[in-house]
Amino acid sequence: MDKEQYIKFSDAQIGSTINRPVLVSAIEENTARNGNKFVRVSLKDGFSEVTAMMFDTSEESLASLGIRQDTIADAEISVSEYQGSKSFKIVQIRPTADSTLTVNDFTKLPPVDLDLMYTEICSLIESSSNDYDGKYTPLSDLTLKILTKYKDSFMTSSAAVSMHHNLRGGLLYHSYRMVKAADALCGVYTNLDRELLLCGTALHDIGKVWEYKTSISGDAEFTASGVLLGHLYMGASLIKGFASDGNYNKEKVQLLIHMILSHHGTQEWGTVSCPAIPEAFVLHYIDNIDAKMYMCEEHYEKLDPGEITEKKPFGLDNRLYKPNY
Structure with missing residues (x-):
């Protein structure tokens, strides 16, 4: 159509x-x-x-x-x-x-091709590989194994029921933009562990493939596992399970799990642990930025230049104005 x-x-x-x-x-x-x-x-x-x-x-x-x-x-x-x-x-x-x-004719999809996003995420992770002179299996290897095994779900799942990136492929789109942002920030803040940050960013919401059931048209609803456990716990458990089979740096795996458990930032927002390393802080803030940018983009589609939203959009602290130029 x-x-x-x-x-x-x-x-x-x-x-x-x-x-x-x-x-x-x-x-x-x-x-x-x-x-x-x-x-x-x-x-x-x-x-x-x-x-x-x-x-x-x-x-x-x-x-x-x-x-x-x-x-x-x-x-x-x-x-x-x-x-x-x-x-x-x-x-x-x-x-x-x-x-x-x-149904596909009426399904909203991200503005970027799904296969292209998945391939670029994997390429960036692969480029960050660090085996510490052959001492350990790279953390990037662990991340790519997870993304490969759960590729179909990762590419088609929604990232939310209604808050942000709530569309078929929304989880992939959200992760893609965040990984690109994380990679760019590594060029500014050169003390960051690029491999740890990119892997943590790519996997930060991987638990959502079980937290939500996404229909073919992109509608998402909570699963029993999502209600009982939540995506932070499920994501952390997944990484721990995969890491048990490989010569990975144990401390770095622990830091990766910490990033998953802390990426909501504060207990008010449902975090398990608050960020305790620079990479966890960066992950939390780019997650928040990308969510807010998506909300702005969605509301801008409904506004003409010079207009203001009638109400304060849920999740934002003020009404939105669309510049008149």
Whole structure:
């Protein structure tokens, strides 16, 4: 599907009606005060996701029309204003007659090719290899073994349910930008252990491949392991297990595990341990920077130059302004 041939949700004008194919990603049934049923339907257009209302309708009645979660549908949607924001209402919806459409047509992906990002991460890690004159197996070897074994999950997992990089391939994209940032900082702060920092950065969120279950369209939800253990613990345990089979520098492996356990920075943000080495501090801050940059990028897509977000975005400390130039 040529995504550009249809009006995007983000470009839809208040007062207009749009007709386009959509992916139904979720359906939530509710009851109004008057007792009538209505549904909130989450729709994807391949660029973003919106919630559209459909009144005097139940989940069962939509199912009778063939509309369920993960259905590709043709929809007529009216756009209005409610409390200063765009509001979407489904006028009509039915399963699409276009048999060429697939879920991938409505799945938002990172702006950088997945294979390219994975290859560049591995190349940078390989270039950082340090065997201490043959005394130890390089930490980069351990990292590449992990990334190779879990390549498919690492490349397709979301990095979050909703906070940042919450899309298919989001974990890879987040890790890719962070590894590149970490490598650049090594050229400024030359006392940093480049191998340790790049390996820690690449693996800092590896536990998320078990913390979240990511659907083919990029929606993520917590797993039981994610709720009970969390990605910091699972990532650290993974590294400890792989390190038991190899002649790795034990202290350096311990420092790598420390970086995984401390990258949230503070106990308020759920860290297990606070950063205690320079590489752990750098990892924490570039993690925070990349998350904030992604949030800014997402909100900038919805703003025109000179506009300010209506509310303070969740996770940020102020409303965002998009420069008028």
